Structure formats: C-alpha cells, structure tokens
Amino acid sequence: NAGVTQTPKFQVLKTGQSMTLQCAQDMNHNSMYWYRQDPGMGLRLIYYSASEGTTDKGEVPNGYNVSRLNKREFSLRLESAAPSQTSVYFCATSPGGATEAFFGQGTRLTVV
C-alpha cells in the first residue's frame, strides 16, 4: 500500500505560472486535506474535502482552488503563482474526523 501519494515532490515556478498538485490515497478514507507549511508557522489548512463531492475552505484558501475528483484523488491548483506561495504543501487523509490524519511526503514548491 502506498498510503498517500503526492506529485510532484519538487517544483519551481515563475511568478504568474499555474500548476496543479496531485494527491491520491489508497486508504479508502472519506476526508482529504491540503496544508501548507512555512518555517516556524506550523501547518495551515488551505482546503479540505469531508467526502467525495464536497470541498470547503480552510484558514488560508486565497490563491488556491481544489477538486475532489473521486474518493481517491484531491488536487490543489495555483492559478497564478506568487512568491508568497513558496512553501511545502502536504496532502493528508483521515477516515472521518480530523483527529488522526495520514500525510503524504509533501511537495516543495518555490515561486521565483
């Protein structure tokens, strides 16, 4: 079992470019999340999907969009990247409530 798989692992973008971060899970979990982690800031929730077909904003949704394609996949899109979006992005899943989450290995994104 792969658990939670994120692609790509590393990415460098120029300001204004767009890209989609992919996340897939084989844990059959209902809930999926996107977090960003900046140095000294802990993890901040961008968007989440409590179940297939639903998505909701987290703490820092501005500049991002998401798609819950099916139960397995939850993608995060940056429409016009900005240097402030330089961060490590983590996808996570949980079986229901968010008390125990399983994280992917992260995508390290640099916007120049």
Added chain:
Amino acid sequence: GQSLEQPSEVTAVEGAIVQINCTYQTSGFYGLSWYQQHDGGAPTFLSYNALDGLEETGRFSSFLSRSDSYGYLLLQELQMKDSASYFCAAPPGSGGYQKVTFGTGTKLQVIP
C-alpha cells in the same frame, strides 16, 4: 477561532524524560492530537486525547486536562531518533470539525 501554543524548542539528554506542553484557546473542544515530524519529512500521527487523563503508547504518553485547557506529550527513555518537531493539533468545537488547527510546533533536540 482557536490557537494552540507550544514552546518553540526543548533540549533533553538521551535516556531522560521530556514533556512538551500545549495550551489552547478555543470556543469549543473535541480533543487534542499529537504529531511528530522529522526534518524534511511528513508529520506522523502519535496520539489523540478525547477525554481528560493520560493515554500511553509505548515510550510516548499524552495527557489532557480540559478544565485547564492544557495538554502535554511525554517522551520517556529518549533516543537520538526522537529529535524532531512535535505538533499538537485540535479541531474547533463549533462546526467545521475538519478544520484542524496545528500549533507552531516544538523542536526537540536530544543530546548524548
């Protein structure tokens, strides 16, 4: 909203016991989770306390006191591999159960 506060750094000696504290302010409360994250890695779930008291999992224990809005992670028989960042996390008590907030993390350094 809610906030979770942790000390930024803790240093302890190999073989010793260390306690990492987390105080929270929230309008409601479901429980407190703990995660470990090694440098360059993804967070991994350690424990969850829904009720007051101590939960023990091997060398790690977690404690919660709702009346004091306080919890801690206790690591016993410290090993060098325990050097990592530790985060407490909690969902809000009123609505948005999935909107878990993470503390800013405590960086634990274990020294010989």
